Amino acid sequence: MNAVWFVRSRQINRSISWWLAITGYKTSDRSFSNRIYFVYLVIFFAIWGLTVLALVTSTVAEGLQAFDPARPVWLAAQITVVVFLAWWLWSLFEASRRSPIKFTEEDAALICATPAPRPAVAFAWLVSAWFTTGLLFWALAITLGFARAEIAVGGNPTWADAPFYLSAAGQLLLPVILLHLGMLAVVWAFGCLRLNGYHSQGSLNRYPLALGFIFTAGLVFGGFEGIFFQSMAWPASAPVLSGSGLANYLPGNLAGLAWAGLGMGALYLASRRLNLSRAAQETSLSGRLQAASILGDQKLAASIHLKQRLKSGSRPFPLPGRPGALALSWKQILQSVRAFGAGALYNWSIVFALSLAVLLAPNWGVRGVAALFWIAQLHARLTQSLRLDLDQWPLFQALPIRSSYKLLAEIAPPGVLAVLVGWAGIAIASLLAPGINLWGAALLLPLVIFDLACGAAWDVFRQARAELLLAGMAPSPSFLSLVLSGLILILFLLPFIFFNAGLEAVLVALLWGGGACYLLFSLASRSMRKLGK
Amino acid sequence: MTPALEARQLSRYYDRYAALAETSFAISANEIVVLTGPNGAGKSTLLLCLSSLLLPTSGTIQVGGYDLYNDEVEAKKRLAFVPDVPRYYSELTAWEHLQFLALAYHADQGFETRAKEILGDLNLWEARDLYPHNYSRGMRLKLGLALALIHPFQVLLLDEPTSALDPQAVAYVKDKLRDLRAQGAAILLSSHDPAIVQEMHARHWHMDRGILELDA
Known part of the structure; x- marks a missing residue:
């Protein structure tokens, strides 16, 4: 066997082993039961593949006959x-x-x-x-x-x-x-x-x-x-x-x-x-x-993709910066301009589509599922900038800026964008279903977004460990923040159940939402100050 | 007189493992301290705690008389840290990194002149508009030094600053540290090179298995 094929065959073996590991088969296990399991896998996937293709076949045959019956x-x-x-x-x-x-x-x-x-x-x-x-x-x-x-x-x-x-x-x-x-x-x-x-x-x-x-x-x-x-x-x-x-x-x-x-x-x-x-x-x-894409490491894949796009260098950014906490905003604008692409547009269009789904869902079951997906997408978008900065932990932590200002600078720009996208969704939903009264939702949306952002940020800080941050591995919002945000949404809806959809309900929800904003922001900025556990 | 950097009963444990056993010390202005010790001795842990990147298990840290956690803004204004493996934003060029830090530290007055001088001294001027992910390891370390030097500070912490530098840059770093000491800075650096203690006329601290031996 020549040296080239010796190396390549091992690479192919490793790749096959990776795919087989997903199905629960271990290539290193030589036991009889494992071999039987392999035979079972081959038969199962052969039958499964042929069945799927046979199912597709009927549609294909009908389509072909419809286009050219002769x-x-x-x-x-x-x-x-x-x-x-x-x-x-x-x-x-x-x-x-x-x-x-x-x-x-x-x-x-x-x-x-x-x-x-x-x-x-x-x-x-x-x-x-x-x-x-x-x-x-x-x-x-x-x-x-x-x-x-x-x-x-x-x-x-x-x-x-x-x-x-x-x-x-x-x-x-x-x-x-x-x-x-x-x-x-x-x-x-x-x-x-x-x-x-x-x-x-x-x-x-x-x-x-x-x-x-x-x-x-x-x-x-x-x-x-x-x-x-x-x-x-x-x-x-x-x-x-x-x-x-x-x-x-x-x-x-x-x-x-x-x-x-x-x-x-x-x-x-x-x-x-x-x-x-x-x-x-x-x-x-x-x-x-x-x-990175095959292994599901989206962060690494995005980073490599960005570096490929940016090439070697760039002329200085023309926007003049402002000193202090506003320097963070200057940096974020610069980063957004350089990283802007179809991927960012796609991510925000998903948020928009899900906000429409929440507003126009035919029943509360579908609305609940759509709301969970909407929250998960929002968490990713609202904490993206924060996680990018936490990835550069030595630089970010050293900045002589109060933690609360840093947190505000991180969540405010994506928060404003999320509110605008949400309002666009409400406007479209009002046009598509004129019978629905959505002015209350439009009024409460900024508070909802701010609450979700603070909750997700607190969850990121809660999981952050110094060893991970020093290696540039800031955590993502977890299932806990999804549950927390779901509860926040339910609490926003409670006044509407007690007071129907009147002005009282909106006022109570505004009061509650404002209080929750204060509490969650305090909790998140306190956790941020104690980062580095 | 208030020490530039003071740590009291400082320790860092990972469960029961003492990466940094309890210690207290102070470094005054116009002083250079060289920290030596084998790999895994706890040098980086100490520097990470002093730079607020690692939360100590116990103890307090004061920079220029300000507590690093209770007066974080005032303390951090007086502190600069150069890690052994610096990390940078993918979207910012070297020049924009310097600009960002100068703005964040309210050090934007005369920024361009200062940045040009520092980058020139470190042989990075020609590469100022490149993204740091295209830099070599030595260039990345030099940029880390430049980011520390672009804003004023009282205390400078450096984790093995000469490990990947060319001889010209090493000479520059040593000269620069002497100048900074003469201007009143307190400097703590870790190194595997024992000769640096003599060359810099510095105090020598030694660490082994998490225990800090002052003035070894």
Whole structure:
């Protein structure tokens, strides 16, 4: 076994072990019962997967027959071809900008620094990429194979039809596997070509763009049946059409085999001068990002993503700052401007959608569930700035600013934004359901938000330990703050039960909410002063 | 005369483990104290307690006569701390970090001149508009020093400030510490380099297994 495959096979093993651990299977356990459990897992997931695909099949078959009652299988084959081509062109475009072979930082230090044969590295990495990118296509092939069988049996399958279903799926699966492998190998060869030696073939991205333009134009002007699209897409459509029973099976499979053979030959030739160091430079950060996302470490993923976006540096922020506690506000504006992106918009749009759901829910059960999600989202948004500052604990704690001012500076800006988003939700809800009187809710909203923010901040301080803060790991609001906020909301609603929805109820809720604000803010700022346990 | 830094019956325990056994001491203005000891002796724990990053299990800390927890604002105005592994905001450049701290400490008068001088002395001027996450370890430590020096203080705490610096920067740090002492600052730094005690004409404290031996 060569050194490259020795390392890669262990990485693949570790990755498989991680996924198996989620299902409760331990790869290190050699006991008989554990092996039996593994067999059970394989059978369970095989049946589960096939059942899910079979369930999807009915909908797919009905959809295909609705769009093209005369030739539903032909339509399915054309859609498969278009999906393949779209994925392939996008992958080619990506490979013209960044190495398709992704290395971790450990790979960069170990594999990429050795004189290992480059084609061996490329093929060792191709194995796992082929599997992870192929799963979707294989599932698509099985679904369309099932759909073809379902259409053939007239939509009323029996157990006796199972072999026919399986053979139809297998018939399409084989050429799809070959075609996908060949296309992926071509993408990798294209990426390797760009990373030959020191020279950067920056102009390579023109080719996938041009091909994409030609295919799109062919589709738009001629449709699936247009001679232009059919002749251009023939190398990809031949294996798919044969697997769908629309062309001779052997020539189609030979075309798939040709794809796989030519693709791997091209990869071998292109990877002989592949510069592994440059590939690692381009991908080690995105590798970390991918690992953090898979492991659910959203904070690390967001931090890596932000650093990727910010690049190396920036000119000084033009907004003049003010001394004292207002310096914190200046810093927050700067951070918000630099970190602003689609992610932030998406997060606040979720808060908006959930506030609408709370206001327009048809009953109190649905409203309660929506309110819990709304609180959880608000907690994350209201304490985001605070947690970012706690991550920089030595800098933040050293500031000669009173704890209560620091706390106010942290929760006030997101709090104001939350109130504005909530008011927008109330305005929209009033338009959608004119019968509902929401002026009381609009009046109380700032107090509710402030109470929730103080409660969530106190919960963060309660969990914070000096060791974690020094390592830049500020805690998130826990389940306790969710319960606390739920209770606060219920107490806001109590006056409305006792006094109906009149002015008295709003006044009592305002008094209660104001008192709760004072108590929770005092509690949170006192906890902040005693941080560092 | 009020000591610049005074700790009374200070201790820090992790359950029963004494990371810092009870101790009392004072450091006056115009004084440098070098704290030595093996890894895990408790040097960083002591510095973290003195800089309010770690809550002591017992005892009080006064900076310039102000209690670090009861008069936190006045005490922190007089204190600067350079950790051994500084952490920075991802969104702020080195220059903006300096600007932020100068504003927070009400030290914005003459900020640009001071910042330019400090960054120039530490060879960071050319890299002032870079984000610190792109810095090398030594550059990050230098920026930590710059952040401490950008605002006025009476007490300076440094956790192994020369561990990752180039010889030129080490020489600058030593000269700067002597200057700061001459200007009235009280300085406590931890180091694994025993020669620094002689070079700085400093008091020498030694720590081992959480026990602080004054004037070793």
